[in-house]
Amino acid sequence: MSIGKIRNTVGRLALAASLGAITLGTASPALAQADTPAAPPVQYQRQAPAGAPNVVLILLDDVGFGASATFGGPAATPALDRLAKEGLRYNRFHTTAICSPTRASLLSGRNPHATGIGAVMNVADERPGYSGFHAKDTATIAEILRQNGYSTAMFGKWHQTPDWEVSQSGPFDRWPTGEGFEKFYGFQGGETDQFEPTLYDGTTPIMRPAGDNYHLTDDLVDQSIKWMHAQKSVTPDKPFFLYLATGGIHAPIQVPKEYVDRYHGKFNQGWDKLREEIFARQKRLGVIPADAKLTPRPDGLPAWDSLTPQQKTFASRQMEAYVAFLAHTDDQMNRLVQSLKDSGQFNNTLFVYIVGDNGASAEGGLQGSLNYMGQLQGVPEPEEGKFAGIDRIGTADAYAHVNSAWAWATNAPFQWTKTVASHLGGTRNAMVLTWPDKIKTPGGVRSQFGHVNDITPTILEAVGIEAPKVVNGIAQKPMNGTSLVYSFNDAKAPERHTTQYFEVFGHRAIYHDGWMASAFHSRLPWTAGFDTVKKPFEEDTWELYDLRKDFSQSVNLAAKYPEKVDELKALFMKEAAANQVLPLKEQQFINNLPDLAKGVTRATYHEGTVSVPEKAVPHMNNRSWSLLSDVTTSDNTRGVIATIGGTAGGWSLYLDAERRPTFTYRVFDLKTVDLKGAPLAPGANKLRVDFDYDGKGYGKGGKLTLSVNGQPVASDTVPASPLAYFSINETFDVGLDTGSAGGKYPAGAPLGYPYADGKIDQVTIELR
Structure with a gap:
């Protein structure tokens, strides 16, 4: 050689x-062997199919079919209007009727129970289809696209991680970054404070950006735009998948005041009249057929005229803020769309805008609420307090939600609301879809049956990727959804998604070839989690609707076609068996799922422990407890020692601006206790709070006592306490208050009011 x-x-x-x-x-x-041919080069970068579009998926929260102006509603939605003119409106698109299952189905292309997320995470139970434990045999579209050359990012609400995995102990494989998203910026729970959210960047808890005019939706869009710009700057030829799931317009209703002012006096006519107005506009817009009927108000919802003048005033203000929240949310989506257009990315972007993960929510109660988290648990909200706080509606100082009947009104023309999976008011949502490079006749309406499980197959066909049979070595379940690409350029194309079951809280339905059979179970949507009515499932009455002729599900044909009812009931059971829906059970309050605090009666925490879910600390509800802390102070020590909860309700032990130990305990809007001691002397100090519970039972009151260095210094009583939780999204923190404030911190204090110029040696929660 x-x-x-x-x-x-x-x-x-x-x-x-x-x-x-x-x-x-x-x-x-x-x-x-030096002269033998070299092996093929290693592929160091995955390549997306040539010409593959960017994909933007927008999901709003708790929006009725008839809420947006684009679909006849009272809320101005210019971004949705603009996209509808440039793309398509879908008027027979369906969700699952509740949050977490819709999101699981949307991202996986499967039926929700088949993924393990057939129930909202907060009421999961041990049944495989309801556990909230996302099975890896139903991989997300994010993971599939990531493995096929896409950049992937998720901003906003996730709500698909099991309760026992939502802490800094992990594991993190069911967080967004473990489910295919390379970037996550958002929140984990079902809701969050819009002005002071509980945020994560990846898996790390963070404080929201500083500033006096902060709102979460603005922030999420800012972060989304920055990510898109960075992605295209570094890898201009690489397509991206962006999933943006807002907190709006899920409670709490919190929105900049200037938006609320735009709707002042717009809802004094009440919900019955508003519903008729929406219905008329829907027909003029062509988003419902000319022969559609307006369904009547369900039994149990009050007529507007039955309210007192004071109740009407309060309800009208609630609705002004509620509609403003949707208008504000859509305005931020407009910024996102404009950014895509300015960057030249819009024409080859499949943009899917789903207006709600279920129908509008009736969880605000029949009278509406200034602090609905207490109302959900049956804690009384005195009317005089509500009326006195009317100017707080929509602000950071309230945790408000609208009257149930307003939700029903914005679900026009359908019968029911969120959680009622048996009827279209819970499951029918507006959707707009654009893709300028491929949709040749924009501005039309599509009426083929669609479901959230159709979106992943639609994306795969648009990108040019087959649904993988194996992902990360795990064989995959087949997808249940059907691509909607066939409908893009053919308004009259026969629908391809011909069968679909629905089930939430025992409410259930089956759609097949234009017919729908529906069985309302027992749980009323305005009684939320504390409906104790139990009814055998075999006693449920099945209704029958011919949706080919009856758009709004208004004419029950069960008596006329009993054989059809039996046929569809049998089909429901077949689909239920195939998708882990069975056995049917009432809503579960006690289950055998993992519980990080089960049996724990004493736990000690140290400074830096933050974002611990309320469920993961010793269960303090419905019993006596003590909070003990050893701290070291100086002349300048200030800040939070320990806290749980936030704006809705909770408690905080902290040193105020005068170095006085302070314990604030808020029982929603029922009562707030502030216990204070004298300024602490520099050096070692022992603080203790005792709660002596009033007897046995649930949600009782008790006596709170603050002690300093072994001596009681202040006490007060509360008439009630939470039955289950202060919040479904706020956390337990030591040395900092993440999310919204659990205490009355000094004006001008830094975000989270961190403990400064001292040391927290330990914080102990002890059940007694």
């Missing part, structure tokens, strides 16, 4: 070794 050949061979060997292709210790065999 010539010297030149030897040098070339050694050079190739060194390069190959640096890339991990061979080991230099095997030089002799490699030299003997």
